[in-house]
Amino acid sequence: MEREIAIFTPNLLDWEGKKPVIGGLERYIRALAELLTDMGYAVSFHQNAHRDFQTTYLGWPVYGYKADPQHLNVTIERIEKSVPGRVLYSSILQQVYYRPGSICISHGVWWELPGSSPAMARAAYENHVAAALLQASLIISCDYNFLNVARAIYPNLAGRKIQVIPNFVDLKRFYPREGSGGKRIRVLYPRRLSRERGFTLLQAVIPNLLAAYPELEFQFAIDTNTPRYLEAFHAWRQGEAHNERLLYCHPDFDAMPGVYADADIVVIPTIYSEGTSFSCLEAMAMGKAIIATNVGGLTNLIIDNYNGLLIHPTAEYLAQALRFLIEHPLERARLGKNAAATARVFDRKLWEARWRQFINKVYPLG
Amino acid sequence: MSAKKVALLTTNFFHPSSKRIIMGGAERYQVDLCRLLKDLGYYVEVWQIGSGWTREFDGVRIRSIPVTKSEYNTFPDLATAFYENSMAFDYALYFILTLAYPIAREKSIAISHGVFWDWPGFDLMAGKPEDRQEWLRRLSIALAGPQKLVSVDTNTINYFNATLAGFYHKWEYIPNYVDTDLFSPPAEEPAGNDTVRVLFPRRLVPVRGINETMRAAEKLTSRYPWIEFHFCGRGHDDNAERLMNQWAGNRERCFYYWKPLEMMPEIYRQADIVLIPSRSTEGTSLAALEAMACGKPVIAGLAGGLSDIILHGYNGYLIKPTVENLVAAIEELARDKDKRKLMGRRAREVALTFNRKIWAERWARVLEEVFR
Structure with a gap:
């Protein structure tokens, strides 16, 4: 019993329980489950599903619980009631209830949708952040930004309950190397095609840039999780004047180093809801010239003009930053070199060592 | 053409009742900003709390406004008196964000030097939920007035986007700066000292x-x-x-x-x-x-x-x-x-990368956008 830890998560596998979902949260909890297993814990996953299922993934039992996307709280409650013992809550925004002696993970501030009202914002932090602060033993935040925002709202509790462990990059897989090269300047967008990730911001600046720079091309490394995003992407791409220079691919995780290697510039144009982005960390480790926005945990990775460009998320600033890097190859090289150097302090081994301390403290063995 | 006039509002550059002045970070920032404004061709004056005296510092006239009231870390009387009395000035700078409450000059910029309400003691000031909401409400008015909001760090911008998201487009991140010629590493290693x-x-x-x-x-x-x-x-x-x-x-x-x-x-x-x-x-x-x-x-x-x-x-x-x-x-x-x-x-x-010259360029860009 004592060795068992149940990880509650929205979707490690798809809702059929068949395919692993590609995303940052999923990679995070997989890495955490590997660490827990290594430390001697018996890990199980509990997630949403179209209908109840039980399967295994990489040797771990995975339990699916029938869920209605409109009423996820019902499923959350059912999972909470049916699983005894120690729980690790993989995402603060999924939960509202925490049992004593548990850890909850924050993957960054998520509710700062531009134009949302103070009341909407308040509902997010009062329902989710306050609950975690009051009930969980510990909140592990993947960035300093969440800690600082939470402390500015809840000065008393946040400073005590939140610890920061920035996200990691596996330096054995991601390191600077030559790409297939060529005369083209390739800009890579390695993100989900969603609004919060800044896809629309990038769309806005692409036509002028493609027209101005014949040697420029864009590569979209995108997942296939959301069919409607893909449809919209293709509809947009078809209508673009220089779409022969709008490339796309659907790489699995193992192919990503090669995708980064072939790029000259990587854009992380997040508008809201961001932690210490894996894409950003991987691009850093690959020694790429990065343009990131001053949103969430990106500010804890990129220091403007040192290891990348850190911009306010507007189309104007994005276009300006892209033009600058397109026209200044030496600056690309300088920023990329510093990016690779700074990525080393986000080595996966350091992340594991920090997590070990907190796991030992909250879930002691024997 | 005569120089355009800028009025900078702060609370206590000088202590309101004496000549005591401690040059902390904020005071140095203010002096440097005034110098930058002068370099860019503006005439600048500073306004603050005081008994009505006028002084000068670093070639800048400093006027005082005799008000004392402060509520929720805002200074409504000071801000209002400043608004009414600074009409002869073309533009305004609110050196502290909360000074733009309850009314701000149209062509103005407000500055945040960082979040100052993130310590447990702040609870004494605005601990009750209704006080907290009143504080936030006043901030939302302070943020609404100026055309641009300048923050010295990204944390403040992210905090406000997570509480008062409507001002997303106004923020500019201009980090603090250092004179990297003046502040430079030692020329050589001091020899043979293990301390x-x-x-x-x-x-x-x-x-x-x-x-x-x-x-x-x-x-x-x-x-x-x-x-x-x-x-x-x-x-x-x-x-x-x-x-x-x-x-x-x-x-x-x-x-x-x-x-x-x-x-x-x-x-x-x-x-x-x-x-x-x-x-x-x-x-x-x-x-x-x-x-x-x-x-x-x-x-x-x-x-x-x-x-x-x-x-x-x-x-x-x-x-x-x-x-x-x-x-x-x-x-x-x-x-x-x-x-x-x-x-x-x-x-x-x-x-x-935080060189003072870069800071000055960033400020010049923002000033040019608003002060015209």
Whole structure:
């Protein structure tokens, strides 16, 4: 019993329980489950599903619980009631209830949708952040930004309950190397095609840039999780004047180093809801010239003009930053070199060592 | 064409009733900003709280407005009197965000020097939920008036986007700056000295981690005969300074003093490790940037904008500034000269991107957008 830890998560596998979902949260909890297993814990996953299922993934039992996307709280409650013992809550925004002696993970501030009202914002932090602060033993935040925002709202509790462990990059897989090269300047967008990730911001600046720079091309490394995003992407791409220079691919995780290697510039144009982005960390480790926005945990990775460009998320600033890097190859090289150097302090081994301390403290063995 | 006139509103550049002035980070920022405005061809005056006196500082006229009322950290009477009396000025700068409440000049910019409500004591001021909401409501009005909001760190922008998201488009991140010619690493290594000198270059106030640092100094100086602690900064009053003198006087290798700004580069150069262990209320600390520019590794608290300038384990450390964590971080650097040098070299590299010239260019761009 004592060795068992149940990880509650929205979707490690798809809702059929068949395919692993590609995303940052999923990679995070997989890495955490590997660490827990290594430390001697018996890990199980509990997630949403179209209908109840039980399967295994990489040797771990995975339990699916029938869920209605409109009423996820019902499923959350059912999972909470049916699983005894120690729980690790993989995402603060999924939960509202925490049992004593548990850890909850924050993957960054998520509710700062531009134009949302103070009341909407308040509902997010009062329902989710306050609950975690009051009930969980510990909140592990993947960035300093969440800690600082939470402390500015809840000065008393946040400073005590939140610890920061920035996200990691596996330096054995991601390191600077030559790409297939060529005369083209390739800009890579390695993100989900969603609004919060800044896809629309990038769309806005692409036509002028493609027209101005014949040697420029864009590569979209995108997942296939959301069919409607893909449809919209293709509809947009078809209508673009220089779409022969709008490339796309659907790489699995193992192919990503090669995708980064072939790029000259990587854009992380997040508008809201961001932690210490894996894409950003991987691009850093690959020694790429990065343009990131001053949103969430990106500010804890990129220091403007040192290891990348850190911009306010507007189309104007994005276009300006892209033009600058397109026209200044030496600056690309300088920023990329510093990016690779700074990525080393986000080595996966350091992340594991920090997590070990907190796991030992909250879930002691024997 | 005569120069366009800019009025800058602040609370207490001078103490309202005396000539006492302590040049802290905010005061230096204000002087530098006024110089920049003059360089750009503007005529500038400063307005603040006072009995109605007028003074001059660094070639800038400083007027005072006789008001005292302050509620929820806002100064509605001051802001209103300023609004009415500064009509002859073309543009306004609100040096503190909350001064733009309840009314702000149309062509104006407000500045945030960092979140200052993230410490437990703030609860005494606005702890009750309705007070908290009133505070936020006033902030939302303060944010609504000026055309641009300038923040010295990304934390403030992210905080406001997470609470008052409607002002998303107004924010500009202009981090603090350092004169990297003045603040520069020592020309050569001091020879044959094994002493490790730890410097605390802040005011002697709890929020800056003074109490934790004193305790860490007691532990480390008794553990290692080769470690020294230097506390360099003013107290908030004579008594705090006298107590600090007594404490340091009774301890081996603990020193207390303060120095004028022009001597600070040398103070940093003589240090091996610099501490900025803020608990909260922090922006992109000038002291941290100056230490970095002098090629020193910085051990910093996890507060405000410090995570905009320090990458944990790269050019310094970001820690929760408990006694235990401070001792561990100082010990690690104190015992590893190579690591100190590597982090110090990187700190200098990073500091170069916060060069004062870049700060001036960023400000010029924002001023040009609003003041026209």
